[in-house]
Amino acid sequence: MENKKYYLYVLVCGDGSFYGGFTDNVAHRLHQHQIGKGAKYTKSHKPVRLLYSEDFESKSLALKAEYAFKHQSRHAKERYLMEHGVDPILWVN
Template identity: 55%
Template sequence: MGKKYYFYVLLCSDKTLYGGFTTDLKARTAKHNSGQGARYTKSRRPVTLIYHEEFSDKSSALKAEYAFKHQPRAEKVAYLVNHGIKKELFSR
C-alpha cells in the first residue's frame, strides 16, 4: 500500500476557511491548533477539520489545494456543500 496524501479544509474560529495539504491529517490538525501550523490559522484557533480528500500522489493533492485556495469564498462554500458539508457551519 502506497503513501497517502490529503487535501484538507479547516474551519477557523472566525468562520474563515483554510485549505492545506498533508500526509497525516490528525497530526497536521493538532499542529494548527498548537499554533505551530500556518501563520493564517495561528490567530484563528481553535480550528476544526471539516473536509478532506485522499490522493495516491502528492501532485494531485497539491493541485486540489491550489484550486481551492484560489477560489472566492462563495465558491469554496459551494464546493464544500456539494461534498456533503452543511452550509450552516459557514454562517458568520
C-alpha cells in the same frame, strides 16, 4: 507495498474563514494547527476545526487540489464544500 496517501483538508477558523492545506497525516496536521504550529494564518485565527478531507494518490494531485481550493472565492469554497457533503451548519462557529 501500500501506496502513501496525500490529503487536501479544509479547516474552519474561529472567525469563520476557511483554510485549505495538504498533508499525508490529517490528524497530526490538525493538531499542529490547533496548538499554533500549523501555519501563520491559522495561528492567528484559532480555534480551528476540520471540516473536510479528501485523499489523493499522489502528492502532486493533493497540491493541485489545495491550490485550486485556496484560489477560489468564498462563495466557490462554500459551493465546493456543499458539493462534497459538508453541511453548512458545520462551518458556523
